[in-house]
Amino acid sequence: MSSFQTSFFGFFISQLCVGQLRAQLGTTPNIKHIVVGRCYNYITLVNPSLRIDCEEIWRRFEESVVFRSSFNATVDYSQMFDAIPQTWPCNTCLFWSKTRNLMHSYAAVERHFWTLEDTLVGFMFNDLVWCGQEKHSGFGFSSCPPWAASTHHPVYSLWRHASQNFAEMACGNITVLLNGSISNAFNRESMFGSVELDGLDPCRVDYVNIKVVTNLEGPFTESCSKGSIADLIQVLRSRGFRWTCTHNDETLMILQCVQNPEQSSCQRCASGFSHGRDL
Numbered sequence: 001m002s003s004f005q006t007s008f009f010g011f012f013i014s015q016l017c018v019g020q021l022r023a024q025l026g027t028t029p030n031i032k033h034i035v036v037g038r039c040y041n042y043i044t045l046v047n048p049s050l051r052i053d054c055e056e057i058w059r060r061f062e063e064s065v066v067f068r069s070s071f072n073a074t075v076d077y078s079q080m081f082d083a084i085p086q087t088w089p090c091n092t093c094l095f096w097s098k099t100r101n102l103m104h105s106y107a108a109v110e111r112h113f114w115t116l117e118d119t120l121v122g123f124m125f126n127d128l129v130w131c132g133q134e135k136h137s138g139f140g141f142s143s144c145p146p147w148a149a150s151t152h153h154p155v156y157s158l159w160r161h162a163s164q165n166f167a168e169m170a171c172g173n174i175t176v177l178l179n180g181s182i183s184n185a186f187n188r189e190s191m192f193g194s195v196e197l198d199g200l201d202p203c204r205v206d207y208v209n210i211k212v213v214t215n216l217e218g219p220f221t222e223s224c225s226k227g228s229i230a231d232l233i234q235v236l237r238s239r240g241f242r243w244t245c246t247h248n249d250e251t252l253m254i255l256q257c258v259q260n261p262e263q264s265s266c267q268r269c270a271s272g273f274s275h276g277r278d279l
């Protein structure tokens with residue numbers, strides 16, 4: 001949720017916001033064209049060095065969802081993942097929890113970062129919904145089980161597998177962006193806390209660099225030494241990771257100010273600039 005994870009959740013929220021709650025939350029229409037199209041986009045324009053067969057990936061994905069042994073069984077995507085031998089460079093992985101919007105602007109300016117959405121699987125399935133049907137074969141286009149109903153949800157299972165892979169492959173320095181304006185910034189139930197953290201390998205990872213970011217207007221609930229982030233550091237210590245933790249990272253604050261320049265904590269910079277102009 002790095003990852004679903006939250007993209008599914010984000011989708012859900014946006015559906016609520018536009019008042020389409022009653023609209024069907026079934027499989028995204030045209031899902032095959034979207035997934036296969038995104039796959040060709042990725043291997044042609046985004047990452048041409050990746051040699052994979054997009055049609056074959058779709059076939060394996062569809063088989064996992066549609067022909068699983070029992071409707072309520074967890075979908076096993078390993079056949080599909082086996083067909084995607086993707087690795088990512090060291091010192092680039094960006095993990096996050098409850099900081100999705102800021103993560104997107106951060107990754108857009110710090111171009112070397114890789115998030116789950118930059119991997120082929122993340123790129124192909126971002127914001128999509130899918131499920132099989134209970135009594136028939138094929139995708140359930142009219143409705144899917146609600147997100148919260150089951151950890152066996154086919155969308156959740158895919159993001160869980162993808163997040164696990166992403167963490168296991170991470171090497172060198174990694175960065176974790178956590179939200180200091182909520183309690184439980186490090187949440188053991190989140191994709192980062194329940195899947196990715198356990199997937200990180202202390203032999204491959206040099207430093208876990210934690211960045212705690214609060215909303216400009218607060219609340220200032222957690223910091224490196226306060227609340228659940230102290231628990232995270234404890235876990236990292238006990239597993240033999242080296243780590244750093246910062247809050248009020250300047251780049252992150254500037255990005256927040258760009259989106260919200262009227263905030264009083266952004267005025268210091270602004271008055272500095274106008275002073276410079278006066279001279």
Ligand SMILES: *[C@@H]1O[C@H](CO)[C@@H](O)[C@H](O)[C@H]1NC(C)=O
Nearest residue numbers: 070071072073134135149150
């Ligand atoms: C799947 O689970 C739901 C809710 O627990 C239950 O109502 C349904 O009968 C189950 N379906 C199958 C095929 O086991």
Ligand SMILES: *[C@@H]1O[C@H](CO)[C@@H](O)[C@H](O)[C@H]1NC(C)=O
Nearest residue numbers: 098099102179181213214215
């Ligand atoms: C922190 O979480 C809250 C609640 O989900 C959200 O409104 C806010 O935008 C998040 N802050 C940052 C900096 O991501």
Ligand SMILES: *[C@@H]1O[C@H](CO)[C@@H](O)[C@H](O)[C@H]1NC(C)=O
Nearest residue numbers: 091172173206207209243244
């Ligand atoms: C890794 O992180 C540590 C601690 O923040 C830093 O001193 C080092 O320069 C970083 N290395 C790379 C390759 O970014």
